[in-house]
Amino acid sequence: MPPLAAFAGGEEDPAETLGWVAVGCGVIANIPFIAINKYRKYAIQVGGSSLQMARQIGSHFKTILNFHIMFNSIGYFAGMSHGLLLSTSLDSISLSLVIVMTVMMASGLMLRYTSSRHTKIFNRLLHGQFGLILLLISLVLLHILTGDD
Amino acid sequence: MKNKHLAVFALFLIITCSISPLAVYAEEEEEDEEGSGFGVQERERERQEGSSPFSGAILYVTIGAIIAAVGYTVFKIVRSRRETKKLQ
Numbered sequence: 214m215p216p217l218a219a220f221a222g223g224e225e226d227p228a229e230t231l232g233w234v235a236v237g238c239g240v241i242a243n244i245p246f247i248a249i250n251k252y253r254k255y256a257i258q259v260g261g262s263s264l265q266m267a268r269q270i271g272s273h274f275k276t277i278l279n280f281h282i283m284f285n286s287i288g289y290f291a292g293m294s295h296g297l298l299l300s301t302s303l304d305s306i307s308l309s310l311v312i313v314m315t316v317m318m319a320s321g322l323m324l325r326y327t328s329s330r331h332t333k334i335f336n337r338l339l340h341g342q343f344g345l346i347l348l349l350i351s352l353v354l355l356h357i358l359t360g361d362d
Numbered sequence: 363m364k365n366k367h368l369a370v371f372a373l374f375l376i377i378t379c380s381i382s383p384l385a386v387y388a389e390e391e392e393e394d395e396e397g398s399g400f401g402v403q404e405r406e407r408e409r410q411e412g413s414s415p416f417s418g419a420i421l422y423v424t425i426g427a428i429i430a431a432v433g434y435t436v437f438k439i440v441r442s443r444r445e446t447k448k449l450q
Binding site (some may be wrong): 239304305306308309313315331334335338340342344345348352355 | 417418419420421423424425427428430431432434435436438439
């Protein structure tokens with residue numbers, strides 16, 4: 214759907230639009246999710262009145278998680294479509310970004326949809342690696358800065 | 363189990379819907395490029411001149427970071443298993 218919506222537009226470059234869709238979806242999918250998770254962990258540690266808020270977040274966690282998965286999926290496919298459209302201009306930053314996005318997406322999907330305990334533990338640890346998240350953000354910023362070259 | 367099959371099918375459908383318009387537009391772009399042979403050669407030369415060792419290093423750093431992340435994850439799992447065994 215994202216590529217179709219991009220081509221339905223006017224004179225703007227659809228490939229560029231898809232790139233911005235990917236970035237926007239990534240921001241919407243991840244920043245609130247990470248913030249909510251951090252707050253929940255903090256509330257559980259602190260206890261007291263914030264524990265009730267943590268419990269409420271816990272009861273809606275599946276909805277929040279589905280929102281996170283949905284927007285990340287849209288962002289992933291928009292990003293891949295952007296890359297396919299601009300595949301003639303492929304550089305190492307774009308390729309690195311594809312690899313990191315695919316690893317994060319695959320680990321996230323396996324974490325959500327596998328039932329094996331070992332696979333879940335492995336993918337939970339991998340998907341939440343701060344280094345990978347930092348690498349992804351850096352590559353996105355580098356790609357945006359060098360994209361017009 | 364049924365939900366998993368539905369999820370996989372939905373994913374396949376989304377991928378197909380995403381790629382099919384791209385394949386159509388990619389063919390149109392290729393036809394445009396074939397018309398200007400000298401322009402393609404010039405662009406290729408410019409791209410080769412513009413590439414630097416820095417660009418290759420980013421790819422190696424990324425692959426190294428992913429391998430390091432996977433290795434660190436495996437290390438953490440193995441270490442926690444050893445601690446669990448020691449406690450038992």
